Amino acid sequence: MTTYAQVFQGTAFTSKSPRELQILKDYLFCINVDGMIEKIISPENKDYQSILNAYKDADNFHRLAEGQYFLPGFVDLHVHAPQWAQSGTALDIPLYDWLNTYTFPIESKFSDLAFAKKVYQDVVSTLLANGTTTALYFATVHKEASYLLAEICAKKGQRGLVGKVVMDNPDQNPEYYRDADTQTALADTEEFILAVKELAKSTKQGVYPVVTPRFIPSCTDEALKGLGDLAAKYDTYIQSHCSESDWEHSYVQDRFHKNDAFALHDFGLLKDKSVMAHCNFLNDDDADLFAETGTAVSHCPISNAYFANSVIPIAHLHSKGVEIGLGSDISGGFSPSLFDNARQAVISSRMLEDGVNTALPAEKRGVPNSRITINEAFYFATAGGGESLSLPIGCIAEDYSWDVQIIDTAQLPIYDANEELHDIFQKIMYLTRPENIREVWVQGDKVHSR
Numbered sequence: 440m441t442t443y444a445q446v447f448q449g450t451a452f453t454s455k456s457p458r459e460l461q462i463l464k465d466y467l468f469c470i471n472v473d474g475m476i477e478k479i480i481s482p483e484n485k486d487y488q489s490i491l492n493a494y495k496d497a498d499n500f501h502r503l504a505e506g507q508y509f510l511p512g513f514v515d516l517h518v519h520a521p522q523w524a525q526s527g528t529a530l531d532i533p534l535y536d537w538l539n540t541y542t543f544p545i546e547s548k549f550s551d552l553a554f555a556k557k558v559y560q561d562v563v564s565t566l567l568a569n570g571t572t573t574a575l576y577f578a579t580v581h582k583e584a585s586y587l588l589a590e591i592c593a594k595k596g597q598r599g600l601v602g603k604v605v606m607d608n609p610d611q612n613p614e615y616y617r618d619a620d621t622q623t624a625l626a627d628t629e630e631f632i633l634a635v636k637e638l639a640k641s642t643k644q645g646v647y648p649v650v651t652p653r654f655i656p657s658c659t660d661e662a663l664k665g666l667g668d669l670a671a672k673y674d675t676y677i678q679s680h681c682s683e684s685d686w687e688h689s690y691v692q693d694r695f696h697k698n699d700a701f702a703l704h705d706f707g708l709l710k711d712k713s714v715m716a717h718c719n720f721l722n723d724d725d726a727d728l729f730a731e732t733g734t735a736v737s738h739c740p741i742s743n744a745y746f747a748n749s750v751i752p753i754a755h756l757h758s759k760g761v762e763i764g765l766g767s768d769i770s771g772g773f774s775p776s777l778f779d780n781a782r783q784a785v786i787s788s789r790m791l792e793d794g795v796n797t798a799l800p801a802e803k804r805g806v807p808n809s810r811i812t813i814n815e816a817f818y819f820a821t822a823g824g825g826e827s828l829s830l831p832i833g834c835i836a837e838d839y840s841w842d843v844q845i846i847d848t849a850q851l852p853i854y855d856a857n858e859e860l861h862d863i864f865q866k867i868m869y870l871t872r873p874e875n876i877r878e879v880w881v882q883g884d885k886v887h888s889r
């Protein structure tokens with residue numbers, strides 16, 4: 440018989456497709472030494488009983504208690520780690536003012552490594568406690584502090600994809616917070632890429648460097664071009680913000696006479712490993728370019744409600760074949776929970792479909808076919824995020840990483856011992872708080888428990 444590093448027994452919820460949930464009731468999940476799911480065994484399988492007998496009294500056997508369920512760990516495709524220090528602050532002012540009055544002053548403090556360490560340790564632990572096993576992070580312009588964030592992810596067991604932010608444009612960035620010049624920005628990025636690649640060699644769950652122009656306005660043409668070249672040279676991930684708000688969208692139109700998507704593509708920044716945050720104002724040509732290049736959209740529904748001046752037509756983009764995941768956008772979004780963001784994704788899509796202006800007749804109020812279901816929001820938070828990053832994560836399936844959260848429904852309003860598992864899943868998605876997340880595992884290792 441094959442030996443496994445761990446065997447788990449319990450019921451799991453995972454996506455079968457964007458709209459369909461798969462329920463694995465009372466299955467065995469056999470994990471190998473690399474933290475990958477090697478075998479998933481149904482109770483009807485002939486080997487079920489023999490494996491159960493072989494492992495059930497062993498230390499590496501874990502049986503879920505009654506009322507507990509496995510969910511895939513969440514993949515957060517857009518987090519500004521330093522902005523954890525300002526979470527919930529000043530969400531009543533426009534993006535441009537918010538950046539200049541609150542965000543840039545906070546981010547500039549990350550030249551101080553002691554301060555950076557404090558915030559970064561907290562944000563990584565907080566995301567893990569909220570079930571986020573993989574996160575795509577913007578750090579700051581500071582090379583050392585950005586590396587520190589990657590190290591903290593590596594140590595705490597989170598799969599972190601980290602970018603040193605580039606903002607070298609003197610016209611758009613304050614003197615106290617920007618790269619010294621374009622050459623320095625590119626040299627620092629290259630050094631950062633090499634250092635994180637080195638760190639990755641000793642990190643089981645993986646850490647990855649990400650080429651990170653903050654957004655087009657903050658970068659010179661030369662920097663954007665240089666970053667596209669670096670991403671190609673080292674085959675790295677790429678992240679930025681794209682067509683987020685009226686202001687940002689029209690700034691790019693004025694400068695390049697095209698939309699963000701085509702401007703970014705000109706600099707080699709739209710690829711299979713690219714993830715673009717927000718993307719509210721993508722038109723159909725932009726969306727086709729995303730689908731052709733394999734570029735993913737990070738949908739940040741809470742943040743969008745404050746700063747994006749619109750509801751993104753996410754169902755439409757998805758129907759055009761664009762890869763989509765969810766992002767918390769801390770702290771444009773105040774919540775570190777992808778449960779909260781999945782809920783908001785559904786709510787926003789319903790408001791887009793029905794419309795919001797009661798002065799209009801019902802048939803003129805909304806955009807038809809815009810709603811998404813909670814199953815789709817769950818898919819975006821898990822499997823969609825995994826696809827966006829082209830990593831074997833976000834599903835509870837063979838050859839995927841054992842990245843899971845164990846949800847305890849003891850405190851949820853479940854009063855019928857025979858309640859349908861589909862209904863229990865919906866209660867989990869709408870009502871789970873961090874206190875209901877008992878354990879979090881990444882790549883076969885327990886990284887959080889309460």
Ligand SMILES: [Zn+2]
Binds near residue numbers: 716
């Ligand atoms: Zn952002």
